[in-house]
Amino acid sequence: MAGVGSSSLPPVFIGNCKVAIEGSGISCESSETGLVISVSNNAKINITVDESKVYSRRKSFSYQKPDIKYQIDAEMGFPTKEHSFLLLNPKDVDSQNKTFLQEVLKLYTEELPSMNYAANTGKKSHFLEKCILSGKYQTLILRAENAIGPGEVVAAASYQIIPSDTQYAEIPLAAVSSKNQNMGIGRALFKELKERLQNVGILQLFCWADKTSEGFWLKQGFIPVGEVDGKGKAGRLPVKANIRKALSFPGGSMLMVAQLKKVTTSKISLPHSIGCKSGEIELTDADDKDDTSEQRLKRPLWEASLSSLKLKRIRGAHLISCPVKSNQDFPCGNCFAGSSGCNDMAVVLPDHSSSASYLVTDDAGKLSSDTCEKMVVKQSCPRVIFMDIANDAKKNLLTKIVEELGGSVTCDGSDSTHIITGKARRTLNFSIALCSGAWIVSPNWLKSSFKEGRFAEESQFILEDEDYLLKYKTKLRDAVERARRNPHSLLRGYDVCLAKHIQPSAATLSAIIQSAGGHVIKSLSSILEPSKTIFLACEEDMSEAMAAAKKSIWTFNSEWFMNCVMKQELDLEAPQFAESL
Structure with a gap:
């Protein structure tokens, strides 16, 4: 032409x-x-x-609207209609949410008909309704938006974050409408869900597959680990008991698992009072057993530039005589697991003085001026242990906050000055830190410290734990204050002998005894002064306990000992173990 x-x-x-x-x-x-x-x-x-010219497939598609992110790569065929993701929570009662949930139920009923019947009975089951409407699971949907009405549900995936361990999640149901299958929609939905779960700290993802969907999940990186037979009985699964208890176990399905990569964040959140953008971080006051995605306590945190944060850190560091530390000095990941897997430069030597002694030497074994300066810094700077925070992204963020204020994070209870937690735990690190005179504070202490630009005064932030009060008949504040007045002195002047079958292990109890100022002896034959000797035994060591009692040695069990540690009171008036036998 x-x-x-x-x-x-x-x-x-x-x-x-x-x-x-x-x-x-x-x-x-x-x-x-x-x-x-x-x-x-x-x-x-x-x-x-020309809106009338619409292609059924395109090599690439990118669509973005406010508050909704969606991208799909060139490998995925996709309709050119507008689509968006929406997270449905059955606890939200608005009419649009209810409408979408009913659409999801209809989608699952049509695409997963076998899930609607109890295993090997032929009787209709309520499994689909429970997964969608009970409140235990949330559902992520992909909807095709229409000019009229809320739009059509194209695909859906229901999931839960395991309450007993928030690093795990389960997808019991997922489906794509039949007319939209084989177009990359399922992959796009899973990609979005995976990113959301990674961003909240999920490291391992479980899903349930049948023979039809197994191939899809294999392509997404899942591997099969076990099966549930047609009667709904599962064989041996390589899953921890507390996680297995939370799974759904649909009959005639296969359990598959995928590992997710850790997501780290470089954002720093600061108080609103600094005049910055608002942000949010979750700090859980309950332990992993009580931590559900709905029960997490959301605490407003505060987003600011690193420059303003550094100014506040320098001011705080000056007030507590701490040097400016590099932002790159992050602790290892094991520090947050409550283990002692980190090598610290300082060796804490419990003694009978009013405070811990720190011995730091250089490669030649001599104390240099630089080493002495580090010793002073180590004694004056807060050294924090985080407990009950399972999310690595949160831990990294809080670690950076502590370091910007001039402190450090440790994994060693004997080296800590502060424990930030929502519950008083009878763990090794908690017990050692308490005996050493460490502060046991709530997460509000760290938030208040940021507002002040330096570490806040701790006494008003000592943890208040109702469970502790009910169990030990005293306030945790009283125990903390007793230990701070006289650190390492609960067992000062006492020798402690441990029976052969004692639980917790002799190594664990020995570490706590030494932190409390006591001296561990190996056998009853080493006793010098019976009135200053305590023998800890259990029922398997009855004969030794009776022999110790005849020598006028204090005999108790490990429960008595741990109660004394948690209360920071040596209760020698309690019934002795030999007497109870």
Whole structure:
């Protein structure tokens, strides 16, 4: 086709675009492979999208609208209609949410008919309704938006974050409507769900697959680990008991698992009072057993620039005589697990003084001036242990906050000065830290420290734990204050002998005894002064306990000992173990 001198040409369609040319001196030449348009200076070319020209598939698609992110790569075929993700929580009672949940139920009923019947009975089951409407699971949907109405549910995936361990999640149900299958929609939905779960600290993901969906999950990186037979009975599964208890176990299905990569964040959140953008971080006051995605305590935190944060840290460091530390000095991941897997530069030597002694030497075994400076810094700077925070992203963020204020994070109870927790735990690190005179504070202490620009005074932030009060008949504040007045002194002057079968292990109890100022002896034959000796035994060591009692040695069990540690009171008036036998 060719035209010259025409005032206008009929519109030319290229894909779903309409090209309209207006003006004089226009020539147009077309071929099977291209189109050449020549115009004069006064001509005008308008290119617009023709909404009536819609392709069923495209090589790539990218759509973005406020508050909703969606991208799909070139490998996925996809309709060019507008789509968006929406998270449904059955506890939200608005009408649109209810409508979508009913659509999800209809989708699951049509696409997963076998899930709607109890295993090997032929009787209708309420499994689908429970997964969608009970409140235990949330559902992520992909909807096709319409000009009229809320839109159509194209795909859905229901999931839960395991309450007993928030690093695990389960997907019991997932489906794509039959008319939209084999277009990459399932992969796009799972990609979005995986990113959301990674962002909240999920490290391992379980799903349930049948013979039809097994291939899809294998492509997403899942591997099978066990099966549930048609009667709903599961064989041996390599899953921890507390996690297994929370799983759904649909009959005739296969359990599959995938590992997710850790997601770290570089954002720092600061108080609103600093005049920065608002942010939020979750700090859990309950332990892993009580931590559900709905029960997490959301605490408003505060987002600010590193420069303003550094200014506050320097001011705080000056007040507590701490040097400025590099932002790159992060603790290892094991520090947050409550283990002693970290090698610290300082060796804490419990003695009978009023405070711990620190011995730090250089490679030659001598104390240099630089080493002495580090010793002073180590004694004056807060050294924090985080407990009950399972999310690595949160731990890294809080670690950075502590370091920016001039402190450090440790994994060693004997080296700590502060424990930040929501519960008083009878763990090794907690017991050692308490005996050493460490502060046991709530997460509010760290938040208040940021507001002040330095570490806040601790006494008003000592943890208040109702369970502790009910169990030990005293306030945790009283125990903390007793230990701070006299650190390492609960067992000062006492020898402690441990029976062969004692539990917790002799190594664990020995570490706590030494932190409390006591001296561990190996056998009753080593006793020098019976009135200053305590023998800890259990029922398996009855004969030794009776022999110790005859020598006027204090005999108790490990429960008595741990109660004394938690209360920081040596209760020698309690019934002795030999007497109870």
